[in-house]
Amino acid sequence: MVRGSDVVLILVAIIFPPLAVGFISGCSCDLLINICLTLLGYIPGHIHAFWLIYKKMQAEERYGQGGYRYIGNGSYQPYAQAAPPQQAPYYGATN
Template sequence: MGSETFVEVILAILLPPIGVFLRYGCGVEFWIDVVLTLLGYIPGIIYAIYVLVG
């Protein structure tokens, strides 16, 4: 895991959509994460980490 991925994962824990936005921009992954974060903070974190690490 590189330093970029480490920073993205830390941001994904603090502000899930921001971490995904840094890697994918305003793509589908970002909007899915925004919706999940609005529905519940924990699902947003789980999805963000899944997208960034996977």
């Protein structure tokens, strides 16, 4: 499902790809990569920005909006959930 924020990111990526990548990843290696790709050719910068937007949309579908954090290289990780209660050891006893 495409959200309004994704549409805005796509429009920003069409105009200036490094700005869209900066919104997604902050000041990171991905931003530097996108700046270099945009300087080498406008189309490679677009492809990289659209790929990152696509990965962000996948993370939103998988973890819900705001339930993830960006860890770099187009990868996302869910925020830590409450750990399930651990079962006490049996110490040789059987069920």
